[in-house]
Each structure stands twice: as C-alpha cells, then as structure tokens.
Amino acid sequence: MDDLEIRKAGLKVTLPRIKILELLREHTDRHLSAEDVYKLLIGCESDVGLATVYRVLTQFESAGLVKRHNFEGGQSVFELDRGGHHDHIVCLDCGHVEEFIDEVIEKRQRTIVKEKGFALEKHALILYAHCSRGNCPNRNR
Amino acid sequence: MDDLEIRKAGLKVTLPRIKILELLREHTDRHLSAEDVYKLLIGCESDVGLATVYRVLTQFESAGLVKRHNFEGGQSVFELDRGGHHDHIVCLDCGHVEEFIDEVIEKRQRTIVKEKGFALEKHALILYAHCSRGNCPNRNR
DNA sequence: TGTTAAATGCGAATTCTTCTCGTTTGTACA
DNA sequence: TGTACAAACGAGAAGAATTCGCATTTAACA
Structure with a gap:
C-alpha cells in the first residue's frame, strides 16, 4: 500500500x-x-x-x-525509485524511457575518476535515441 | 583570430x-x-x-x-567546441570540469542501444565528483 | 473528539531564458 | 570612402519552470 x-x-x-x-x-x-x-x-x-x-x-x-x-x-x-541505480535511454521522438545498467560502463567510470584523482559521487548517463515503437514517430513529448 | x-x-x-x-x-x-x-x-x-x-x-x-x-x-x-566528442567530470565543490573520452564506454553505449532496438543520436555522460585541487573545498559554484 | 503541527491551495515572487522593438553597426557595393 | 540595408544590439517586457508566503485545512495522536 x-x-x-x-x-x-x-x-x-x-x-x-x-x-x-x-x-x-x-x-x-x-x-x-x-x-x-x-x-x-x-x-x-x-x-x-x-x-x-x-x-x-x-x-x-x-x-x-x-x-x-x-x-x-x-x-x-x-x-x-525502486532502489538500485540505472541509466536511461530516452526516445527523442516520443519520450519513451528505457532503463539499463551496464557493469562494464560502471566499472570504467570508477576507474576513470580514480585516475584523475577525483572521488566519484554520482553520475548521469543518458542516451538520446530514436525508438522503433509503432506509436512513436512524431509524438513529440 | x-x-x-x-x-x-x-x-x-x-x-x-x-x-x-x-x-x-x-x-x-x-x-x-x-x-x-x-x-x-x-x-x-x-x-x-x-x-x-x-x-x-x-x-x-x-x-x-x-x-x-x-x-x-x-x-x-x-x-x-573544438570538435571531437567528450564527456565530463564535474567537481561538485568548485565546478571544475575535466574532460575525458573512453572508447570502452563509447562502444558499450552503441552496443546497448542497438540491442534495445534504438538508433543512438547522442548521449550525455557526466560524472559528478569531488576534486582534490588546493583551491577547491567549499568554493561552491 | 480536540489540539496542534504539518500540509495544502492560491497567487505572488524568483530564476533562467527568450522575445520585442527602437536604435546602432558591420558589410557590400557604388 | 560614403551610403544603404540587413543584421545585431541593449533594455526591458514576457514567458516558462519552480519556489515562496500565508491563510486555511487536515492528519495524527492523545
């Protein structure tokens, strides 16, 4: 509830x-x-x-x-927020949002930040793309 | 000029x-x-x-x-814009910005988007962190 | 059920950004 | 080098997203 x-x-x-x-x-x-x-x-x-x-x-x-x-x-x-971090793919046409999490990317991020002498707090990764759903085209968000 | x-x-x-x-x-x-x-x-x-x-x-x-x-x-x-894409590490304390480009991450992004059936247009990756420059702490942007 | 602090709705205020418009200024061409 | 004209400018109004202030309502808990 x-x-x-x-x-x-x-x-x-x-x-x-x-x-x-x-x-x-x-x-x-x-x-x-x-x-x-x-x-x-x-x-x-x-x-x-x-x-x-x-x-x-x-x-x-x-x-x-x-x-x-x-x-x-x-x-x-x-x-x-259902717990657990994830990143986003956002459709530029219809605003549809898909979530994903990729350990390779996550790990690389930590490595990069450490190499540069920073302490990572959080990150934002958004992939803007065009999806291929039937009801998508031009339904500009 | x-x-x-x-x-x-x-x-x-x-x-x-x-x-x-x-x-x-x-x-x-x-x-x-x-x-x-x-x-x-x-x-x-x-x-x-x-x-x-x-x-x-x-x-x-x-x-x-x-x-x-x-x-x-x-x-x-x-x-x-000096040409060439790059992503950013931003210091949450002083606003200092560091650029980076990581081919591993770039490649993974393309793979992920393709797998989901999207066509990647562009992306934004920002790592928020704390830097360790002398003049940094608390110089809240 | 009554008391009280917390939450609400409304409109005004802020903040960031864009627009409007009358004036100024590059630029091309004489 | 002067002139004509579109482009660019500055100032302030307007717009969009968000927050604030305050009088009124409401949930919580005795």
Missing part, C-alpha cells in the same frame, strides 16, 4: 501524496514532469495545486521515494 | 561576439553559464546586454562553435 511508504518517509499520509505516488506507479514507460503529474491529477477529480505537486515530488526525492532527472528540455522529470 | 571563425559561421563580426569567444577561450577549466559570461564582460568595460549573451551563445551553438551542457543546477553552461 502507498500509505506505508509515505509514512515510513516520515510524511503525513495525505490525498495528494497518495495520488501522486499512484500516478508514478502507473507511468513507468515515460518519466513524468511536475506539469504532467499536475495535469493527470486534474483529469481525475483530485484538486491538487501545482505548488503541491512540486513540493511533494521534492519531498519524495529527499525521502528516496523518487528520483529526479534533468533530461533535455528544461524541466525535471521524475520516476519512482 | 576570432574574426575568422565568426565570419565562417556566417555571422557578422561584432564586439560582443569577439569578446564572448575570447572569454570562452580563456576559461577552459570551468564551463561558463550565460550569467557568468555576462558578469565577466561587465568586469572588463564592454557593455554587453544579457540578452545578447544568450543570443550569441545560442548562435554559436547552432554554428558549432560552442557546446551547451545541462549540468545540475538549472542553468546551461557553455564550452568551446
């Missing part, structure tokens, strides 16, 4: 929070922007303000429930 | 453009935001407007003279 995760994060279990978590669970193929979440909420009775959406997403991020990514396009997008 | 590159890009050779190109040449250790460029220009007599800085940087980008990156922090940063 959603309640538990929110409670575990030390947050009150409120309708906006439950709804937002629910939405993120339903949309795993395409990461959602705050605006996206807001619009989806409007479309389903719940009357949640945009400021609340931003607030909740940011809190969820701090709590480790969601991850924020800065793909191209200026606005942040969010995805459920 | 700066003039040539600007001219070759099909742009008029104006003072703002010359100055901005000059600045980018002088700051290769740390990518500059439009704001950074604007402030540096103020600090050296030239009276260039912020709008012009954005305009010129965007034009330079289209012309292939500079590259725009979206590191963390919300604002775009720019670097001279």
Whole structure:
C-alpha cells in the first residue's frame, strides 16, 4: 500500500501524496514532469495545486521515494525509485524511457575518476535515441 | 583570430561576439553559464546586454562553435567546441570540469542501444565528483 | 473528539531564458 | 570612402519552470 511508504518517509499520509505516488506507479514507460503529474491529477477529480505537486515530488526525492532527472528540455522529470541505480535511454521522438545498467560502463567510470584523482559521487548517463515503437514517430513529448 | 571563425559561421563580426569567444577561450577549466559570461564582460568595460549573451551563445551553438551542457543546477553552461566528442567530470565543490573520452564506454553505449532496438543520436555522460585541487573545498559554484 | 503541527491551495515572487522593438553597426557595393 | 540595408544590439517586457508566503485545512495522536 502507498500509505506505508509515505509514512515510513516520515510524511503525513495525505490525498495528494497518495495520488501522486499512484500516478508514478502507473507511468513507468515515460518519466513524468511536475506539469504532467499536475495535469493527470486534474483529469481525475483530485484538486491538487501545482505548488503541491512540486513540493511533494521534492519531498519524495529527499525521502528516496523518487528520483529526479534533468533530461533535455528544461524541466525535471521524475520516476519512482525502486532502489538500485540505472541509466536511461530516452526516445527523442516520443519520450519513451528505457532503463539499463551496464557493469562494464560502471566499472570504467570508477576507474576513470580514480585516475584523475577525483572521488566519484554520482553520475548521469543518458542516451538520446530514436525508438522503433509503432506509436512513436512524431509524438513529440 | 576570432574574426575568422565568426565570419565562417556566417555571422557578422561584432564586439560582443569577439569578446564572448575570447572569454570562452580563456576559461577552459570551468564551463561558463550565460550569467557568468555576462558578469565577466561587465568586469572588463564592454557593455554587453544579457540578452545578447544568450543570443550569441545560442548562435554559436547552432554554428558549432560552442557546446551547451545541462549540468545540475538549472542553468546551461557553455564550452568551446573544438570538435571531437567528450564527456565530463564535474567537481561538485568548485565546478571544475575535466574532460575525458573512453572508447570502452563509447562502444558499450552503441552496443546497448542497438540491442534495445534504438538508433543512438547522442548521449550525455557526466560524472559528478569531488576534486582534490588546493583551491577547491567549499568554493561552491 | 480536540489540539496542534504539518500540509495544502492560491497567487505572488524568483530564476533562467527568450522575445520585442527602437536604435546602432558591420558589410557590400557604388 | 560614403551610403544603404540587413543584421545585431541593449533594455526591458514576457514567458516558462519552480519556489515562496500565508491563510486555511487536515492528519495524527492523545
């Protein structure tokens, strides 16, 4: 149940929070922007303000429930954090997101950083590509 | 000379453009935001407007003279494009930027994308780390 | 069920970036 | 070398994404 995760994060279990978590669970193929979440909420009775959406997403991020990514396009997008790091392939046409993790790349990164005398904190690897799904072409995100 | 590159890009050779190109040449250790460029220009007599800085940087980008990156922090940063792709290590403390290119990683990326049935267009790999330069700690960008 | 701190919604404020428009300035060509 | 004209400029308004401030509502827990 959603309640538990929110409670575990030390947050009150409120309708906006439950709804937002629910939405993120339903949309795993395409990461959602705050605006996206807001619009989806409007479309389903719940009357949640945009400021609340931003607030909740940011809190969820701090709590480790969601991850924020800065793909191209200026606005942040969010995805459920189901633990475990992964990188992304993003379709430039339809916004479809595919996850992947590659140990060869991960290892090389650590090596490179160490060689340069840095201490790796985190990384962002995004492959921008064109996917080949039937419903894709031109459905510009 | 700066003039040539600007001219070759099909742009008029104006003072703002010359100055901005000059600045980018002088700051290769740390990518500059439009704001950074604007402030540096103020600090050296030239009276260039912020709008012009954005305009010129965007034009330079289209012309292939500079590259725009979206590191963390919300604002775009720019670097001279000396041809040849590379990825970045960014110091979270001082903003220092180190470039690198790793063929192992490049190759793996192509393989992964192909396996998933995508056509790779471009990618962004940024390693966020802590550097160990003397003047670094806490000089929060 | 009442109290209280936390959360919400709204609109105003910020921040980064782009646009508009009247003025200035390279550039080509006489 | 002067002139005409499109291109470029500066300043401030406008726009997009995000955050803030505050009065009101609500979940939590006694």
